[in-house]
Amino acid sequence: LQIIPGASVLKAVTAARGRVRRSLSLFILLALASAYKLHAQADTIAGGKTFAANCAGCHGSDGRGGERAPNIATARNVMSLTDAELSAFIRNGVTGAGMPSFSFLGDRGITDVVAYLRVLQGKTSEIKVTGDDHAGRALFFGSAGCSRCHMMHGEGGFIASDLSDYGSGIALERIRGAIIGPESTAPTGSEVVEVITVRGEQLRGVLRSEDNFIAVIQAEDGSYRRLAKAALKKFNRTGHSLMPAYKDTLSAKQLDDVIAYLVRSADPIDPATRRLRTGAAQ
């Protein structure tokens, strides 16, 4: 069953203080919404049949895209569209992209197929992104300086993680927390270490690989240094990455804009890749 609470749900959630209260209120609201949807108009079974007959040929029976049409099931930019926006795409088609108009399905048919698409998307809530993603992009590559370290869709730096798909499958509040910082722990492979060698050479870089004997650090110019740990005068783990805390650097609006950019332009994550990233496959 799909559940589509309105934007008010998210606002209410955001306003809630404290983790326990937040999850509790989310639970209650979702439960309410769920009960409500049981009596709602949309018929996902009918929508599924319509999808199979009209959409699956190009978008694939699971909606994850095919030779002729993109992924509309797990692509964040599609998931984040409202029901009204999705309906408009279906009703009017997408000029120039090969997507024809499906207005012949009628309002009822379109409502059903959107409902079914939400099932394919596995969504339990509509993602309400309030920021301006164009402004966010300008900040990312401009004054916020994100792109000096981070890459987004092939543009940007290399010393920090590629954020092209970061906005997929992550709660907005987690993105917000990661940006305003400070971080609680540096993710593996991103911790800054400070080193003094026996010869008195001082080095600082990102710890990319380590065992009991050897540490490999990468400097911000990209070069690597392999160090025998036993031969170091000092090996200081700073506990943090190069990521600065943006708490006082970005306004609330700017933060929303950057988040909107990260989410709206995020690449979909393949479920298998997600497992690999979290190490669950090991």
Add this chain to the structure above:
Amino acid sequence: MMRRLLRTTALAAVCCAHALHAQGADIVTQEMLHSTTLRNNWPSYNGDYTGRRFTSLTQITPANASQLQAQWVFHSRNAGILEATPLVVDGIMYLTGSNDAYALDAATGRIIWHHIRPVTQGLIDDASGHINRGVAILGTRLYMQTDNAHLLCLDARSGSMLWDVAYTKDNRNYGATGAPLVVRGKVLVGTSGGDDGVRGFVAAFDAATGKEAWRFWTVPTPGDPGSETWPANSDIYKHGGGTTWMPGTYDPALNTIFWTTGNPSPDFDGSVREGDNLYTNSVLALDPDTGKLRWHYQFTPHDLNDYDATETPVLIDADFKGHPRKLLMQANRNGFVYILDRTTGEFLQATQFAQTQNWAKGIDSKGRPIRTDLAPSAEGTRMCPSYAGGTNWYSPTWNERTRLFYFLSLDDCSVFRVKTQDFEEGRAFYSTGAAHLPTEHAHKYLNAYNPATGKFVWRYEQTGDTRSFAGAVSTATGLVLFGNDAQQFEVVDGTTGRSLWHFTMGQTPHASPMSYAIDGRQYFAIAAGSDLFTFALPPSIVAPRAKAKKN
């Protein structure tokens, strides 16, 4: 290597906010690619543009090779078979698995970054094995092909993707398994799918932008030169094969790329493709800037036995019949080792290396095979070499010191059957098949060929199940190192063929070895199964004096 880098860069010391914008030094420069002296670094698939897989490192010798030891093992996270030759630059190793890429600490095998891309579903034949033979690097950018024939450009410092170009269309039987080749600011790629009715090509992309610069179709469009070697008024050319699944070699002085092509398609049914079927089973001499064909030589016209000519075309400067010449040498899947003049494409010499060979009576003075009357048939015809070839893509090596050409070969025969079929997307296009008879006594050999005399100096018969697909590398101390047919990495004296050392890897190798050095210590690396193994002398043997010399 690392130490040198350190001196020239400011990894060091103070790093602060403004340093975040620092532009790193190039990892692989065009100059490094042009060098034919390979020591610490192995910056391209074959090491250098000549394709000879010859390392100038001298630490490991016939006298001390018996003291080699395994150093570390890397296990790939997705359990596909590794067919890649790793690249090593400044102590960092770059390797591909199945659609993914790794940067490893080449001294420990530990992962520095891992670029993950799921394998593609719905592929057929070779592409469905998701194998990949490695990367190319230029500047700070790393290039690789994917199983579904995309060219990826990654930032070699982080593994993050810069761009992704899908370079085939109109036929979903295309795939890719090779390593790209970087020449003069362009990245060159090919495809697999030659057994599946695709039309082969070599394509060049701007290394910075990924924009296509040129594309050379290995099966000509009707009306173009070479199209007269295909049936007129037929669209078989669209499915004619001639794929380009191994990286080429390059002669900077001639500014010419030598790219080899695979079998015509359908493999075993010649009736639907009467004629020589240019430019299948050929070596193409191409202008890297324009993709214009300078010359071609076809090893097996109108092939009926899947004798791809994709074996490495090795570029050698040597005396031939008393005159110094720029040569191209190739041990071909059809059972002959060839020498061509690489300036003109003139055929100079072919020597049979397959012990059992029955498809040709010989090669005539123009370089054209004189066929026997054997051909695949409905009831099956026993022909040799087998469909796996007298040799295959696993690397040969030319040794500058011994002046011998070493390559692995397979002595085997298959029963070839033919049945005319229609091309269909999603299905292989062999037009029936080749079978191995249990009565065949197949054997692999390591061969040492002297091009000056046209004779084999020695042949080393291998014991094993003939399932290995491992290549060879050779050293300035005259060693030849290869994966043998019993799941072992083995070292022989290149002059005599005498075995000096071996190590059991416990998995069948399907890859070609290479050599590199870190901090004055020489290593060998080879993939077997889903793991990569490295070997070196123990530190106690590596004399401090040698260490100083290395740098």
